[in-house]
Amino acid sequence: MRRRGKFGMSGLPWQDPIWAGCEKHKPIRNGPRWPIVRAGTNQGNKVAKYHEDMTLDEIEELEMSFIDSDHLIYERRGVRYYYGNSFGGGVVGASYGEDTSFIVIQRYQAGHVHGYPETRQRLIDRMRKYNPELLVKFLERFPS
Amino acid sequence: MTHIDWTGILAGRGTVDFSSLEIPESRDEFETDVAQLSLHRGFFIDVGWNSDTARYVVTLFRDTFENALAEVECSTPSDVVEAVRQLIDATDRTVQSASSLHTNSSKFQFQDA
Numbered sequence: 180m181r182r183r184g185k186f187g188m189s190g191l192p193w194q195d196p197i198w199a200g201c202e203k204h205k206p207i208r209n210g211p212r213w214p215i216v217r218a219g220t221n222q223g224n225k226v227a228k229y230h231e232d233m234t235l236d237e238i239e240e241l242e243m244s245f246i247d248s249d250h251l252i253y254e255r256r257g258v259r260y261y262y263g264n265s266f267g268g269g270v271v272g273a274s275y276g277e278d279t280s281f282i283v284i285q286r287y288q289a290g291h292v293h294g295y296p297e298t299r300q301r302l303i304d305r306m307r308k309y310n311p312e313l314l315v316k317f318l319e320r321f322p323s
Numbered sequence: 324m325t326h327i328d329w330t331g332i333l334a335g336r337g338t339v340d341f342s343s344l345e346i347p348e349s350r351d352e353f354e355t356d357v358a359q360l361s362l363h364r365g366f367f368i369d370v371g372w373n374s375d376t377a378r379y380v381v382t383l384f385r386d387t388f389e390n391a392l393a394e395v396e397c398s399t400p401s402d403v404v405e406a407v408r409q410l411i412d413a414t415d416r417t418v419q420s421a422s423s424l425h426t427n428s429s430k431f432q433f434q435d436a
Binding site: 199200202203204205207210224225226255256257258260283285287288289291292293295301304305308 | 339340341342343345347351353354355356359367369371373375380384387388389
C-alpha cells in the first residue's frame with residue numbers, strides 16, 4: 180500500500196529536502212539596475228529574479244523555511260509545490276514585471292529544492308486551480 | 324510521459340541539480356522550471372517551459388543565466404533530450420577553448436529537428 184506523503188507516484192520514497200541552488204533566478208551582481216531587471220522578468224522567457232540585495236544564504240534559508248504541510252499547494256508529477264513569503268514582508272524579487280514578496284518552492288521527489296519569486300496574483304491563480312481550501316487561508320493571511 | 328535519465332545522459336560529465344523523473348508532453352502555465360544540470364567548468368544547462376509559446380527552452384549558460392551561450396526551443400521531451408545531448412557534447416568539444424566561448428556574447432539559436 181502506498182503511504183501518502185512518503186511515496187510518490189512512481190512508488191519511490193520522497194527524499195529529505197536539500198537545497199539545489201537558484202542559478203536561473205539568482206540575483207544579478209553588478210548588472211543592470213533593479214528596475215531594468217524587474218522589467219526583464221516580463222520579457223522573453225519571463226524568468227523571475229531574486230532581488231540584488233538577497234544573498235544566496237538568505238535565499239536558501241527562505242526557500243527551505245516553507246517546506247511543510249501548511250505551505251503545500253499541490254503535488255503533481257513527482258514535484259511538490261509550496262509557497263512562501265519574505266520574513267518581513269519586503270520585496271524578495273520580481274516576476275512578470277512586478278516586485279513581489281512571495282516565492283514558489285518546488286521540491287522534487289529526489290529531494291532537490293528549487294524556488295523562485297512569484298507574483299501574488301499568480302500564486303492565487305495557482306491555488307484557485309489546485310488548492311482552493313489553501314487559497315481561502317492565504318487570502319485571510321494576506322488580504323492584499 | 325517521457326522518463327528522463329539525466330544521470331545516464333550526463334555520463335559523469337556533470338550532475339543533476341534538480342529535475343522531475345519524467346517530462347510530460349505538455350505542461351500548464353505554472354510548471355516553468357523543468358530541470359537544471361551542472362556541467363564542469365561553470366557551465367549549466369537549464370530546461371524551462373515557456374507557456375506563452377508552449378515550447379520547452381533549453382539554455383546553456385556559464386556562471387550566470389545572463390551569460391547564455393546557446394538557446395534551443397523544443398516541442399517535445401525527446402527534442403529536449405536531444406538538445407541537451409548536443410549541448411553537452413558541444414561543451415565537451417569546446418572546453419579547451421572555453422574562454423573563447425565564454426566571451427562570445429552572441430546567442431546561438433538552434434532549430435530543433
